[in-house]
Amino acid sequence: MSAAERTGCFIALEGGEGVGKSTQVCLLAEALTARGKQVVVSREPGGTPGAEAIRELLLHPPGKGWTAEAEALLFAAARADHVARLIRPTLEKGIWVVCDRFVDSSRAYQGGAGGLGDPAIRALHDFGSDGLRPDCTILLEVDEARLAERLSARDGSASDAIGGRSADYHRAVAQSFRRLAGADPQGFRIVDGMGTPFEVHERILEALEPWLAAANGGLK
Numbered sequence: 001m002s003a004a005e006r007t008g009c010f011i012a013l014e015g016g017e018g019v020g021k022s023t024q025v026c027l028l029a030e031a032l033t034a035r036g037k038q039v040v041v042s043r044e045p046g047g048t049p050g051a052e053a054i055r056e057l058l059l060h061p062p063g064k065g066w067t068a069e070a071e072a073l074l075f076a077a078a079r080a081d082h083v084a085r086l087i088r089p090t091l092e093k094g095i096w097v098v099c100d101r102f103v104d105s106s107r108a109y110q111g112g113a114g115g116l117g118d119p120a121i122r123a124l125h126d127f128g129s130d131g132l133r134p135d136c137t138i139l140l141e142v143d144e145a146r147l148a149e150r151l152s153a154r155d156g157s158a159s160d161a162i163g164g165r166s167a168d169y170h171r172a173v174a175q176s177f178r179r180l181a182g183a184d185p186q187g188f189r190i191v192d193g194m195g196t197p198f199e200v201h202e203r204i205l206e207a208l209e210p211w212l213a214a215a216n217g218g219l220k
């Protein structure tokens with residue numbers, strides 16, 4: 001399914017823990033709704049009953065935890081269900097999808113920081129989800145010191161199996177995201193996640209202007 005064949009626009013928000021994805025997904029969905037668009041908000045891993053069940057396995061693994069390969073396969077399986085049962089049918093109805101993380105998280109975490117490499121993750125995504133790409137991936141970036149402040153203020157709850165990994169792992173994730181975005185300037189927009197939530201929101205809307213304009217012109 002090419003972008004021209006569907007009418008809804010698919011936007012993913014990406015970045016490491018605490019950069020503001022969940023906050024900005026809500027603000028973006030509200031802004032799109034206020035502009036008269038129908039919007040479905042979703043998240044990964046998750047978004048469908050099957051994928052949410054896999055989310056629980058990923059974030060709170062039974063036993064010793066997953067090997068890197070098993071973890072990548074579980075993410076790809078959850079995504080395959082999410083894409084087939086929610087994302088594609090929604091886009092085909094002309095509804096926008098705003099998703100908190102998508103395949104670029106697998107590329108940055110399991111492919112980059114986890115050492116499996118980008119070709120393996122892309123192969124799983126091609127098999128599981130026919131390689132579906134967002135129309136635009138917004139990569140939020142926040143400096144490490146500010147991230148630590150945000151995360152400690154967040155809710156005090158224990159981190160999950162992936163969020164709780166070392167600072168080096170999370171640094172490698174951030175570097176991987178930046179590399180992926182740098183290699184695909186068409187598909188990504190890097191947005192500065194510093195400042196107030198509203199300031200970041202305004203930057204995201206500005207970055208999405210081409211897609212908003214295309215939708216208003218009746219192309220999407």
Ligand SMILES: Nc1ncnc2c1ncn2[C@@H]1O[C@H](COP(=O)(O)OP(=O)(O)O)[C@@H](O)[C@H]1O
Nearest residue numbers: 016017018019020021022023150154195196197
């Ligand atoms: N622009 C911002 N400035 C200050 N704090 C923020 C900002 N955006 C989000 N937060 C707070 O930082 C924490 C992490 O944000 P969140 O949206 O949950 O990030 P993510 O979903 O990327 O992990 C939350 O406590 C949130 O309220």
Ligand SMILES: [Mg+2]
Nearest residue numbers: 021022023100
């Ligand atoms: Mg979040």
